[in-house]
Amino acid sequence: xxxxxxxxxxxxxxxxxxKQVERRMIIDAFQLLTESGFIIRKYKYVGMGSIHFIxxxxxxxxxxxxxxLSVEASEDIDNRIIFNTPYKNVVQTKTxxxxxxxxxxxxxxxxxxxxxDYDDVICDFMIRDLIYAITTLRSSSILLFTVDxxxxxxxxxxxxxxxxxxxxxxxxxxxxKYLASDMQTDDFSYDNLHHINIRVIANAIQSSMNSTDRKFxxxxxxxxxxxxxxxxxxxxxxxxxxxxxLKNSPVFDANYARKSFDDQPFYINVPKLTRRxxxxxxxFMPCEDGWKPDEFEISIDDVKAYKDIYRFFPSYxxxxx
Amino acid sequence: MENAKxxxxxxxxxxxFTRDISLNDCxxxxxxxxxxxYFRQNETLFSEIYNEKMNSKGEKLPxxxxxxxxxxxxxxxxxxGISYDYAKEEVFNFGHEYNHYESGDSxxxxxxxxxxxxxxxxxxxxxxxxxSTLDSGFITEIISLDEWSKKDDSLDDWMFPIQxxxxxxxxxxxxxKDLRKETSGAIRxxxxxxxxxxxxxxVYTLFLERYVEIIIxxxxxxxxxxxxxxxxxxxxxxxxxxxxxxxxxxxxxxxxRDEINPWTAEKAGWYIACNGRIVVSANKDETTGWGVGALxxxxxxxxxxxxxVTFTSINPWLLPWTTTKRNLNKESIVFQxxxxxxxxxxxxxxxxxxxMYQKESQEENIDRKIVMNVTAVDIRSISNREDKKFEVKxxxxxxxxxxxxxxxxxxxxxxxxxxYLNDPRxxxxxxxxxxxxxYLKRVKI
Numbered sequence: 074x075x076x077x078x079x080x081x082x083x084x085x086x087x088x089x090x091x092k093q094v095e096r097r098m099i100i101d102a103f104q105l106l107t108e109s110g111f112i113i114r115k116y117k118y119v120g121m122g123s124i125h126f127i128x129x130x131x132x133x134x135x136x137x138x139x140x141x142l143s144v145e146a147s148e149d150i151d152n153r154i155i156f157n158t159p160y161k162n163v164v165q166t167k168t169x170x171x172x173x174x175x176x177x178x179x180x181x182x183x184x185x186x187x188x189x190d191y192d193d194v195i196c197d198f199m200i201r202d203l204i205y206a207i208t209t210l211r212s213s214s215i216l217l218f219t220v221d222x223x224x225x226x227x228x229x230x231x232x233x234x235x236x237x238x239x240x241x242x243x244x245x246x247x248x249x250k251y252l253a254s255d256m257q258t259d260d261f262s263y264d265n266l267h268h269i270n271i272r273v274i275a276n277a278i279q280s281s282m283n284s285t286d287r288k289f290x291x292x293x294x295x296x297x298x299x300x301x302x303x304x305x306x307x308x309x310x311x312x313x314x315x316x317x318x319l320k321n322s323p324v325f326d327a328n329y330a331r332k333s334f335d336d337q338p339f340y341i342n343v344p345k346l347t348r349r350x351x352x353x354x355x356x357f358m359p360c361e362d363g364w365k366p367d368e369f370e371i372s373i374d375d376v377k378a379y380k381d382i383y384r385f386f387p388s389y390x391x392x393x394x
Numbered sequence: 395m396e397n398a399k400x401x402x403x404x405x406x407x408x409x410x411f412t413r414d415i416s417l418n419d420c421x422x423x424x425x426x427x428x429x430x431x432y433f434r435q436n437e438t439l440f441s442e443i444y445n446e447k448m449n450s451k452g453e454k455l456p457x458x459x460x461x462x463x464x465x466x467x468x469x470x471x472x473x474x475g476i477s478y479d480y481a482k483e484e485v486f487n488f489g490h491e492y493n494h495y496e497s498g499d500s501x502x503x504x505x506x507x508x509x510x511x512x513x514x515x516x517x518x519x520x521x522x523x524x525x526s527t528l529d530s531g532f533i534t535e536i537i538s539l540d541e542w543s544k545k546d547d548s549l550d551d552w553m554f555p556i557q558x559x560x561x562x563x564x565x566x567x568x569x570x571k572d573l574r575k576e577t578s579g580a581i582r583x584x585x586x587x588x589x590x591x592x593x594x595x596x597v598y599t600l601f602l603e604r605y606v607e608i609i610i611x612x613x614x615x616x617x618x619x620x621x622x623x624x625x626x627x628x629x630x631x632x633x634x635x636x637x638x639x640x641x642x643x644x645x646x647x648x649x650x651r652d653e654i655n656p657w658t659a660e661k662a663g664w665y666i667a668c669n670g671r672i673v674v675s676a677n678k679d680e681t682t683g684w685g686v687g688a689l690x691x692x693x694x695x696x697x698x699x700x701x702x703v704t705f706t707s708i709n710p711w712l713l714p715w716t717t718t719k720r721n722l723n724k725e726s727i728v729f730q731x732x733x734x735x736x737x738x739x740x741x742x743x744x745x746x747x748x749x750m751y752q753k754e755s756q757e758e759n760i761d762r763k764i765v766m767n768v769t770a771v772d773i774r775s776i777s778n779r780e781d782k783k784f785e786v787k788x789x790x791x792x793x794x795x796x797x798x799x800x801x802x803x804x805x806x807x808x809x810x811x812x813x814y815l816n817d818p819r820x821x822x823x824x825x826x827x828x829x830x831x832x833y834l835k836r837v838k839i
């Protein structure tokens with residue numbers, strides 16, 4: 074049906090430690106949001122489970138969300154999806170439908186946790202889905218939006234990437250309304266592309282919320298790279314009451330939380346460590362800034378990176394089951 | 395402290411505010427006045443305009459007759475007329491008082507209190523108005539507006555002479571002569587009458603055949619209804635909201651269609667009514683949210699989409715229309731908030747239509763089959779419904795049981811089969827089907 078839905082063939086979902094750290098941080102944030110009165114365990118989770126359902130398993134197992142919907146665009150793998158669905162009394166599946174179109178059927182009286190978890194470079198329909206979601210979801214709902222921030226590929230399925238100028242043309246073709254008109258070609262360098270994505274997303278959100286009584290309050294702004302560099306922007310749709318509640322939430326004390334689109338993203342950087350090294354580092358966590366172990370060579374930067382994520386680092390074997 | 399003068403000037407009104415309005419729209423303003431006359435005499439609630447209240451008793455409806463040629467324009471209506479007192483105190487003022495809208499809950503189309511004057515100024519130099527209710531009446535006649543406008547020394551010059559009128563017939567005649575050059579020029583255009591007819595048919599579709607009959611140069615105008623289509627499987631989406639004392643009802647679904655009349659891009663899009671008057675028709679651009687936010691740019695495959703938004707308020711100032719009432723005040727907060735709702739309600743229909751026209755053969759597409767079995771539904775028969783989402787029910791029986799096979803073969807092999815079957819016109823797809831069926835027959839499964 075779409076190129077997107079085929080990503081389950083190319084990505085081994087279990088071998089993505091940074092994505093896993095991201096999921097665990099999200100669960101941690103939900104616990105902190107619960108302290109502020111947002112009972113996210115009672116929300117309905119709507120995501121794109123593909124055939125792996127890792128997020129579904131985690132949100133049910135570790136956080137207790139018990140009403141879930143997975144939407145898959147592909148029509149040809151019905152049986153595979155049904156076979157792989159974990160917790161069949163908890164997870165409903167819908168196939169042959171784009172997630173953006175499934176939003177219309179969500180119960181407007183209920184809070185949702187919706188993850189538009191795209192594997193591809195941002196494009197016009199994703200922005201439309203994002204806007205549709207934030208203008209449709211009721212206050213207190215959580216929305217996450219993930220996109221690939223690598224330069225767009227020249228032709229789908231090839232490995233040749235666009236030049237800066239072609240990247241610029243691409244971005245203007247899919248999101249011109251949400252980009253400043255005076256941007257230079259050099260702004261579309263690899264190192265800046267994720268910032269451009271953040272700007273596009275922030276502008277799209279802002280322009281669509283202008284005329285509503287609600288706002289989108291950012292909570293997450295993750296950058297990580299298990300292969301492709303990915304961006305996840307997340308936050309809560311809030312009315313004035315929920316906004317007050319959220320602003321005072323302890324979630325913003327967490328090192329990964331970001332309350333404004335203008336803040337620098339949180340870079341999930343998972344240092345490569347052996348099991349023995351990890352156990353030793355854990356015994357000193359959280360460590361003082363500048364500390365490093367005497368037992369083996371490791372840079373202070375890597376220790377700092379580990380300190381940022383150690384609570385969320387998968388401590389089991391690499392494959393999540 | 396002394397005061398500086400801040401007086402209005404007649405010339406300013408006559409020249410400035412006639413520039414931005416077409417002759418068509420001036421005539422529509424006069425029709426608005428006639429319709430308001432009807433609603434003044436026959437208190438009509440907003441809910442009734444959109445409901446199933448047809449002229450079922452066969453009563454003769456009040457008429458609004460518009461007759462024009464290069465020399466004069468006449469509008470005669472039997473909608474109830476204007477009383478002497480109302481004419482003396484209100485009708486000729488430029489704009490209404492602050493508390494003008496604070497009483498009553500009847501439908502009203504007049505907003506600014508300039509339509510009548512603007513129309514007359516635009517059309518010609520001479521005018522006469524003779525009107526009466528069943529209780530009182532008046533006549534006003536100005537031989538030369540040009541002369542009238544030259545006398546402009548004080549506010550006392552802002553008067554029109556008025557006399558009592560003996561008739562008591564519940565009717566109004568407005569006659570304009572000594573037409574302005576551009577007015578007679580516009581009327582000379584053979585298409586002017588047709589365009590006016592089309593505009594009236596569209597703009598007053600919710601009033602025609604129910605409250606009034608409008609006759610243009612002898613031709614009774616038939617309304618251009620806004621029709622949806624529904625069936626057991628397809629339900630039009632409806633939603634009601636209230637923003638800042640404006641009641642808003644949204645309808646969105648599939649347009650009317652049958653085998654002879656397929657969907658057309660011309661009729662597709664959003665229709666917007668303010669107090670029952672259509673201000674925007676078949677809109678498919680950014681005004682109504684296409685190509686911004688959650689909706690893509692309009693594409694011809696979406697020509698099955700139709701939507702109607704009705705804004706109603708006893709205070710017409712609150713409605714998002716412009717002074718010509720032929721467009722939207724896009725900055726209006728009421729409209730901006732509604733536009734988000736319009737996009738939300740339209741989106742599933744757009745997705746449905748996009749899916750319907752995916753590259754699949756027509757026979758296999760269930761959605762196409764479903765839309766073949768719809769029947770036309772008038773807006774009034776669904777206006778009382780509670781909020782509903784757009785729904786397409788696909789019964790399990792209809793669920794797709796087929797799939798597509800694609801593979802490459804040597805061209806010479808295809809040619810061999812064509813030759814064998816003695817039919818060179820066979821397409822590759824047909825050959826594929828024949829060979830597949832042959833295999834099934836042979837293995838008997």
